[in-house]
Amino acid sequence: MATRLVLGRVAGDLHQPNKRIFKKHRKQVLERVGRAVDTWIDGGFVGVSYPRSDFKSAFAAFTKPAKHDARQQMKLMTNWKLRKKIDGVDVKKRKVAVDVLAPHGRPAGATARVDLVFTTTGHTRQKVTVTGRLFLGPDDHGSWRVFGYDVSNGGK
Amino acid sequence: MKRRILRVAKLVSLGVVLAVVTLALPDASPKSTELALVKVHQGDAASINQNVISILAVGSDARPGENFTHTRGDALQLVTINTKTHAASIIGVPRDSWVDIPGHGNDKINASLYYGGPELLGRTVGNLIGVHPRYVFVTRFQYLTQMVHWLGGIDVRNPYAFSDVSLKPKGFKAGRIHLSGYDAVAYSRIRHTLPRGDFDRSAHQEIVLKAIQAKVRANADRPGFIEHGVLDAMSHMYTNLPPTELFRLAQVMAQVDPSKVRSCVVQGGIGVSSGGASIVLPYVAQARDMGRQIRKDGTLSHCG
Numbered sequence: 001m002a003t004r005l006v007l008g009r010v011a012g013d014l015h016q017p018n019k020r021i022f023k024k025h026r027k028q029v030l031e032r033v034g035r036a037v038d039t040w041i042d043g044g045f046v047g048v049s050y051p052r053s054d055f056k057s058a059f060a061a062f063t064k065p066a067k068h069d070a071r072q073q074m075k076l077m078t079n080w081k082l083r084k085k086i087d088g089v090d091v092k093k094r095k096v097a098v099d100v101l102a103p104h105g106r107p108a109g110a111t112a113r114v115d116l117v118f119t120t121t122g123h124t125r126q127k128v129t130v131t132g133r134l135f136l137g138p139d140d141h142g143s144w145r146v147f148g149y150d151v152s153n154g155g156k
Numbered sequence: 157m158k159r160r161i162l163r164v165a166k167l168v169s170l171g172v173v174l175a176v177v178t179l180a181l182p183d184a185s186p187k188s189t190e191l192a193l194v195k196v197h198q199g200d201a202a203s204i205n206q207n208v209i210s211i212l213a214v215g216s217d218a219r220p221g222e223n224f225t226h227t228r229g230d231a232l233q234l235v236t237i238n239t240k241t242h243a244a245s246i247i248g249v250p251r252d253s254w255v256d257i258p259g260h261g262n263d264k265i266n267a268s269l270y271y272g273g274p275e276l277l278g279r280t281v282g283n284l285i286g287v288h289p290r291y292v293f294v295t296r297f298q299y300l301t302q303m304v305h306w307l308g309g310i311d312v313r314n315p316y317a318f319s320d321v322s323l324k325p326k327g328f329k330a331g332r333i334h335l336s337g338y339d340a341v342a343y344s345r346i347r348h349t350l351p352r353g354d355f356d357r358s359a360h361q362e363i364v365l366k367a368i369q370a371k372v373r374a375n376a377d378r379p380g381f382i383e384h385g386v387l388d389a390m391s392h393m394y395t396n397l398p399p400t401e402l403f404r405l406a407q408v409m410a411q412v413d414p415s416k417v418r419s420c421v422v423q424g425g426i427g428v429s430s431g432g433a434s435i436v437l438p439y440v441a442q443a444r445d446m447g448r449q450i451r452k453d454g455t456l457s458h459c460g
Contacts, residue, residue, distance in 0.1 A: 008379050008380060009379050009380025009383060009384070010380075010383070011380060011383035011384040011387040012387065013387070013391075065206075065207070065239070065240075069240055097379065099379055099380040099382075099383050100383060101382075101383040101386055101387060101399065101403050103387060103390055103399050106399075108398070108399035108400045108402075108403055109383065109386070109399065109400055109403030109404070109407075110383075111380075111382060111383065113379065133377065135403075135404075135407045137400045137403060137404060138400060147407075148404075148407050148408070148411060150376075150377070150411065
């Protein structure tokens with residue numbers, strides 16, 4: 001299932017000409033943020049094969065410090081505990097809303113609000129919900145990277 | 157709805173001291189500069205834990221028309237955040253602390269803002285504590301009033317009752333109390349009626365900062381909250397930081413866990429300067445001990 005990617009709240013002094021400027025950037029920022037978030041969703045949850053031993057590819061779009069923290073935090077999440085007990089996942093919901101800071105119409109930061117629901121198949125069958133926020137900013141090369149996050153992951 | 161959004165936005169902008177509709181604030185009218193956030197050269201950065209960010213938060217009592225980044229700072233609080241653990245510490249420095257101001261000799265520490273702006277104040281406070289802030293944030297008290305009002309006030313646990321004839325004749329009760337915008341500033345500024353004067357006032361400022369941060373944290377998951385807060389702050393702010401860095405800083409501040417915030421005030425003796433002014437002679441060893449603690453991981457285990 002592809003991510004349902006939507007533009008959330010935009011903070012920017014969007015009177016003209018800034019409104020026009022943001023309109024030019026809107027599609028690009030959504031795509032780039034969406035790409036970074038999809039890397040995490042696919043690599044960490046629903047785009048990898050199971051059973052598996054790690055989720056290394058999940059943090060490819062994270063900054064170095066965030067990657068380090070996230071790898072440690074991953075072990076606290078439900079999905080980590082399930083990784084060797086399941087043989088696949090069935091995605092039920094995959095939505096990302098992107099709030100953007102765009103002073104003068106130019107995107108400078110974003111919060112991706114993630115809502116992911118999937119069920120596992122195999123030895124352990126359960127519904128897993130991943131909700132939270134990823135914080136992103138553009139790097140020097142124009143890619144958007146996750147520099148922080150506040151995510152909860154639970155199963156039942 | 158729009159009014160509520162504006163209110164929470166003001167809250168986040170305050171949090172950049174201490175850390176919001178598909179279309180944003182349409183108001184493009186020029187706004188007065190009420191805040192300054194300056195990134196300063198941090199000479200000791202290499203020896204500080206890379207997960208630690210220090211921000212010197214300064215309250216200015218500049219009058220309308222005065223350049224608030226070159227007056228005497230009335231409140232001085234060094235806020236240090238561990239970006240990995242989301243813990244934080246606040247070290248209060250009495251404004252009358254008598255210290256060496258680089259290039260200007262001995263004077264009250266808050267005079268360094270007047271002499272050399274945020275950068276010199278950052279250096280001076282850094283020399284006392286032993287950790288130089290990466291950022292210096294200065295705000296007028298009037299803006300603090302406005303922001304706390306917009307956010308609907310803050311809740312604090314007041315350790316003891318106190319009052320002030322001119323600022324708060326009816327006083328503040330002991331225990332859990334709600335502070336309006338005006339109250340938050342009065343609570344932070346009253347000094348003469350407090351048992352330990354400047355030291356207690358500094359502790360009160362820390363109580364207010366912690367309450368503001370807790371409210372920011374409680375609202376941080378509201379869609380667009382941080383984005384609108386940063387935008388609002390920018391419209392009132394002088395800064396040498398790019399918007400992306402402001403955004404990161406705001407998110408870092410909003411992620412701080414209120415249960416992991418500890419505060420201390422640098423203590424000292426009371427003296428009189430050669431000019432006859434009442435001054436605080438800060439306990440430098442204690443200040444340095446606090447500095448050693450926050451240098452390690454940003455937190456305080458004890459006040460010394």
